[in-house]
Amino acid sequence: MNIAKTLGVRKGSWTEDEDILLRKCIDKYGEGKWHLVPFRAGLNRCRKSCRLRWLNYLRPHIKRGDFALDEIDLILRLHKLLGNRQIKNFVKKYLKIIVHIYIHEKWSLIAGRLPGRTANDVKNYWNTHLHKKLLITPPQIQENKYNNTLKIITESTILRPRPRPGPQPRTFSSENNISWCTNNSMITNTLDKDDEQHNKEIAVNICEKPTKKTPSSSIDDDGVQWWTNLLENWKEFEEEATAVLNFEEENKLLPNLLYEEHNSTTMQHGENDDFSVDIDLWNLFN
DNA sequence: AATGTCACCAACCGCCTAAAG
């Protein structure tokens, strides 16, 4: 039986005193062992509540307030790649595996690339801002966005998810024109305050398309492009992926949606059950 | 001023996975 339930733990908003107790406890004992935290801190809260309060609110360097344009841009592009749960049609064998592996950590993955942002923040922002706006986007804009997205996301813009614990944040520029270097390309974000339509579409131009796969850069030890790794270790990955796929198919472990490949029909852009992925990724599988 | 509606976001819930016993 859950002891916490029998004791009638407190729920709802946290008070300042509770925050202080929790902060002192984490300062003293460090993160982890969440089941001990209520006792150690003298809090009448369950372990999950303590953990969530710490991770989403009290943890140092949590960034609050409005999301910057470059953060929104990144959320949109990562969500485009990771976020569409309605997967069906023409999903290729290996793509299934990638989606299966990475899709379950969508929000934490995206948050991992946004310094100071928590998965909860990103999720809330998506649900209250971006998702609605995308749903009401007129067809012609949707079409443009779709086309843009096909072009803008390249292997150079996607970073491999890092192992826990903790993301290693990318540094954002404070300018409207955002550019950053990866090991084989330069990306510039051409957001323009005066161009509303442009901002809506959050277009990103690729200044220099990568032509060569190179080893990881020194920018960020864990910012190694997982695309690069994937390509470099393709044989190994292929064997592993095949084994996983076979096992999961034999044991019916893959989500049903992933089995609908054979029922695929011609799909139009903009349909809700469409599965979209960036063109460079798609080309890898053709 | 009172009421209704909406947006925001902190917090909760239920589920999954991995590790330990």
Add this chain to the structure above:
DNA sequence: TCTTTAGGCGGTTGGTGACAT
């Protein structure tokens, strides 16, 4: 091998404040 426990996640809810009527 099975069960229990802890950590972690995405989805959802509900309180609150801002704004509109």
